[in-house]
Amino acid sequence: MTDPSTAAASLTAVDARPIASRRGPPTWLARLLDSLWPAREARRFGHVRADVRETIAELLSRTGAARDAAETLALTGHDAQALELLRRSVREAREDLAAFDGSSLAEAARRAVSDAHRALREAPAPFAVASDLELEAHRRALSSVHRALRALSWAPRDVARIGRERLLIAASVVVAFAVTTTIAEYILRAPKPVASAIRGATHPAAAVLDGDPESEWLLPDGVGGWLDLHLRPQRFVGRLRLVNAVNPPYFDRSAGKFTIEVHRDGQLVKSVTGAFDESDPEGTRAIRDVAVGERAERVRIVLEKPSRAGAGLAEVKVD
Numbered sequence: 021m022t023d024p025s026t027a028a029a030s031l032t033a034v035d036a037r038p039i040a041s042r043r044g045p046p047t048w049l050a051r052l053l054d055s056l057w058p059a060r061e062a063r064r065f066g067h068v069r070a071d072v073r074e075t076i077a078e079l080l081s082r083t084g085a086a087r088d089a090a091e092t093l094a095l096t097g098h099d100a101q102a103l104e105l106l107r108r109s110v111r112e113a114r115e116d117l118a119a120f121d122g123s124s125l126a127e128a129a130r131r132a133v134s135d136a137h138r139a140l141r142e143a144p145a146p147f148a149v150a151s152d153l154e155l156e157a158h159r160r161a162l163s164s165v166h167r168a169l170r171a172l173s174w175a176p177r178d179v180a181r182i183g184r185e186r187l188l189i190a191a192s193v194v195v196a197f198a199v200t201t202t203i204a205e206y207i208l209r210a211p212k213p214v215a216s217a218i219r220g221a222t223h224p225a226a227a228v229l230d231g232d233p234e235s236e237w238l239l240p241d242g243v244g245g246w247l248d249l250h251l252r253p254q255r256f257v258g259r260l261r262l263v264n265a266v267n268p269p270y271f272d273r274s275a276g277k278f279t280i281e282v283h284r285d286g287q288l289v290k291s292v293t294g295a296f297d298e299s300d301p302e303g304t305r306a307i308r309d310v311a312v313g314e315r316a317e318r319v320r321i322v323l324e325k326p327s328r329a330g331a332g333l334a335e336v337k338v339d
Contacts, residue, residue, distance in 0.1 A: 079116050083109055087162045094155060106158035113162065211319075211338055212252070213237075216245040219330060228336040233305055236265040238273055238332035244325040249338065254284065254317040259339045262321070264296050264306040265332035273330040275323045280310050283318040290314050305334055 086109035093102035215225035215237060223238035225247055239245040251257070260280060267273035275296055282290040290313075296306045312319070319338070323331040 079113065083113055083162045087159060090155075090159070099155065103155055103158070106155065106162065110158050110161050211249040211336075213336075214248045214250065215239075216247075217243070219332070223332065228333050231335070233263055233334045234268075236267065236332050236334045238265060238267060239323065239330050241330050242325070244323050244331060246320050246322045247333065247336070249319045249321070249336065251317055251319070251338070254315055257282070257312040257314060257316045257319060257338055259312055260310045260319065260321070261335075261337040261339065262296075262308045262310065262333060263335035263337075264308075265334045266305055267330070267332070270329075272328055273332055274306075274326070274328060275331045275333055276326050276328075277324040279322040279324075280312065281320040281322065282312055282314045282316045283320065284314065284316055289316075 086105055090102040090105045090109075093099075093105065211229060213225040213229055217240055218224055219238040219240050223236055225237050227235040227237045228247065237247065262275075262278070264274045277293070277295040280290075280292040280294070281288055282292075292310055292312065294308055294310055296308060321333070321336065323333075325331075
């Protein structure tokens with residue numbers, strides 16, 4: 021295994037320029053790019069000699085093994101042995117890292133070593149007896165060493181593999197976000213129907229927007245009524261397509277004359293009247309397209325009192 025002091029000297033030789041002379045993106049952006057694009061880390065650490073990388077990998081291996089072994093000891097009730105193992109590992113890691121002091125490392129490498137040193141300094145002085153506090157502090161210190169120096173041990177092929185994995189994860193997150201956003205936008209933009217009345221729970225106002233003409237919104241016997249479509253956010257409505265109700269198998273309910281009222285900013289901005297043809301054969305769901313051509317926040321469809329048993333609509337489409 022290469023001596024840590026030799027490793028530090030090797031790192032000093034490959035990048036002796038002052039950090040201030042090397043321009044780059046802001047720190048927050050650099051860290052974000054490091055997390056998503058390890059090719060940047062490849063450029064920073066690709067010059068690290070193989071023997072230096074082995075030194076760092078050895079340190080990581082020892083700290084990782086010690087951390088895992090201490091965890092097993094603690095879980096089996098051997099807190100004193102776990103703490104002794106962690107103390108010894110922290111002490112050895114501190115000694116190994118001390119050899120890097122004064123080295124002119126690349127910026128990311130310098131930050132990694134600094135983070136590791138800080139974590140080790142924050143580990144409390146040994147207590148007389150094992151305590152959960154000290155155990156946890158030493159675990160965090162070793163984890164910080166492992167995390168901070170991991171990139172320095174990566175070989176170029178490791179960086180390429182990790183880069184592909186991270187890009188795949190990032191792409192998956194972007195796709196998931198886009199799909200979620202699209203679904204949320206569709207849900208939020210869907211008109212919200214509210215009716216003046218319904219003929220029982222089997223004929224709700226929502227039936228006009230479910231895409232199924234077999235389900236219908238029906239009004240109570242012999243009365244007219246209205247159906248409001250609330251549009252949030254406000255949007256342009258080119259036309260409304262109305263599909264008449266028939267109430268199978270009785271075929272005794274349908275809309276006749278109707279009025280479309282368009283509201284924006286709390287004001288009525290347009291009113292259009294129309295009617296379904298009284299000569300439509302029984303059982304035929306007649307369709308009427310009504311031009312609107314206005315921005316609207318609410319559209320009210322008013323059905324006049326019917327000449328038949330009752331009125332209603334099967335579907336309403338907002339275009």
